[in-house]
Amino acid sequence: MPQNNNTIGFDLGIADYLITSDGEVVNNPKILKQYEDKIIKLQRQLAHKKKGSNRYKKQSKKIAKVHERIRNIRTDFLQKLSTQIIKENQLIISENLNVKGMVQNHKLAKAISDVSWNEFCRMVEYKSIWHDKIYHKIDRFYASSQTCNVCGYKNTDTKDLNVRQWICPECNANHQRDVNAAVNILNQGLKELGLTA
Numbered sequence: 001m002p003q004n005n006n007t008i009g010f011d012l013g014i015a016d017y018l019i020t021s022d023g024e025v026v027n028n029p030k031i032l033k034q035y036e037d038k039i040i041k042l043q044r045q046l047a048h049k050k051k052g053s054n055r056y057k058k059q060s061k062k063i064a065k066v067h068e069r070i071r072n073i074r075t076d077f078l079q080k081l082s083t084q085i086i087k088e089n090q091l092i093i094s095e096n097l098n099v100k101g102m103v104q105n106h107k108l109a110k111a112i113s114d115v116s117w118n119e120f121c122r123m124v125e126y127k128s129i130w131h132d133k134i135y136h137k138i139d140r141f142y143a144s145s146q147t148c149n150v151c152g153y154k155n156t157d158t159k160d161l162n163v164r165q166w167i168c169p170e171c172n173a174n175h176q177r178d179v180n181a182a183v184n185i186l187n188q189g190l191k192e193l194g195l196t197a
Contacts, residue, residue: 001087001133003090003132004088004090006089006091007092007186008020008089008091008092009092009093009185009186010182011178012095012097012117012120013028013178014028014111016028017029017081019179019181019182021179021182021183021185021186026081028115029077031073031114033114035066035069038066039063042062042066045059046060046063074114082124082127086124090134091134091136092124092136093185093186093188093189094135094137095138095140095144096137096138096140097121098140099112099117121137134193138188138192139188142184142185142188144181144182144188145159145177145180146158147180148170148171149175149180149184149187150171151168151170151171151173163177164176165177
């Protein structure tokens, strides 16, 4: 891939899959949700069949095929998005997410598993090596969502995920939560790499 001077930071989410420091938003395809009713219906039908019978095996195959389709659609989405990011940017910065810890929250576990953040970051990582790009993950404890990217004020109220927009009480800057986080991720990454933000 051709080299360029573009630098990007991105924040990964559930409502929106990816938000860049340029304000670009990639929607979450919510692949599992699209097939959830179909899986439930097939599993109910399976429950009425005798375990080990031919009908049971046939029904199990139908369920496996749906899961395979979900996996293929998800992989296709991740491959295309990671390739686009690598193609357009020379330096890519993201958070070092603790996905194992996050899935402990049973309310978000299914949604977090569906977005496959670890797999996406793995793709960005190996593609950046292939194409001589730089991919850096910032310290996972950096409060990217809570910090104003203009003056550095830390707003602990934004720990609440329902707060999507906020105004900095110090400098009155108006922030969209995820875009602000992506800008902070970019600036922190540049700082960690010894480059100017």
